[in-house]
Amino acid sequence: SYVLTQPPSVSVAPGKTARITCGGNNIGSKSVHWYQQKPGQAPVLVIYYDSDRPSGIPERFSGSNSGNTATLTISRVEAGDEADYYCQVWDSSSDPDVVFGGGTKLTVL
Amino acid sequence: QVTLKESGPVLVKPTETLTLTCTVSGFSLSNARMGVSWIRQPPGKALEWLAHIFSNDEKSYSTSLKSRLTISKDTSKSQVVLTMTNMDPVDTATYYCARIRVGATPWFDYWGQGTLVTVSS
Numbered sequence: 001s002y003v004l005t006q007p008p009s010v011s012v013a014p015g016k017t018a019r020i021t022c023g024g025n026n027i028g029s030k031s032v033h034w035y036q037q038k039p040g041q042a043p044v045l046v047i048y049y050d051s052d053r054p055s056g057i058p059e060r061f062s063g064s065n066s067g068n069t070a071t072l073t074i075s076r077v078e079a080g081d082e083a084d085y086y087c088q089v090w091d092s093s094s095d096p097d098v099v100f101g102g103g104t105k106l107t108v109l
Numbered sequence: 110q111v112t113l114k115e116s117g118p119v120l121v122k123p124t125e126t127l128t129l130t131c132t133v134s135g136f137s138l139s140n141a142r143m144g145v146s147w148i149r150q151p152p153g154k155a156l157e158w159l160a161h162i163f164s165n166d167e168k169s170y171s172t173s174l175k176s177r178l179t180i181s182k183d184t185s186k187s188q189v190v191l192t193m194t195n196m197d198p199v200d201t202a203t204y205y206c207a208r209i210r211v212g213a214t215p216w217f218d219y220w221g222q223g224t225l226v227t228v229s230s
Contacts, residue, residue: 030214100156103155
């Protein structure tokens with residue numbers, strides 16, 4: 001099965017840039033989606049198709065994907081961005097179809 | 110406005126069968142560009158995909174749980190049902206249903222609030 005690897009935690013000061021990585025074998029050939037989950041809440045889609053933002057998601061959230069690493073970048077980090085972030089791929093040629101990363105806890109210092 | 114809402118028991122005993130219902134609104138389960146997945150999250154742990162179903166009744170299950178899961182839908186009631194047999198304490202988790210947007214690579218664009226299921230005698 002396909003494995004997505006995320007760092008357990010990332011810390012960043014307010015106003016700085018946070019980068020959360022998602023590693024996978026040749027992940028650049030797949031489309032990656034990202035979800036934000038705040039404590040006690042359901043996940044929210046923040047990036048789909050590597051770098052597209054759903055309506056309502058601030059432009060501070062961006063994504064990229066190349067080689068063996070996809071990256072979620074949060075610019076001008078705010079206290080309200082503190083959350084867990086999960087990457088996800090869907091590959092019907094693999095088993096299982098849907099894979100989530102282990103999640104990254106973003107702490108705003 | 111798209112909403113999904115999970116319902117079912119909050120407590121089940123080991124070996125029992127869990128039945129969860131996801132009631133959706135704001136879209137139709139017959140829409141070919143959409144589907145519904147079940148995803149769970151044990152306390153303090155990561156998300157785990159369980160199963161999904163599409164408008165044409167195409168279904169797929171987690172490899173590790175396939176023998177225990179059944180997903181179905183009732184389009185007229187706007188409901189998707191997941192059953193999981195032989196529940197174990199390790200199945201204690203918040204269970205979410207989420208809408209799938211069908212595309213080159215599907216994604217989950219709306220999620221229910223989740224329902225916490227505890228497995229204990």
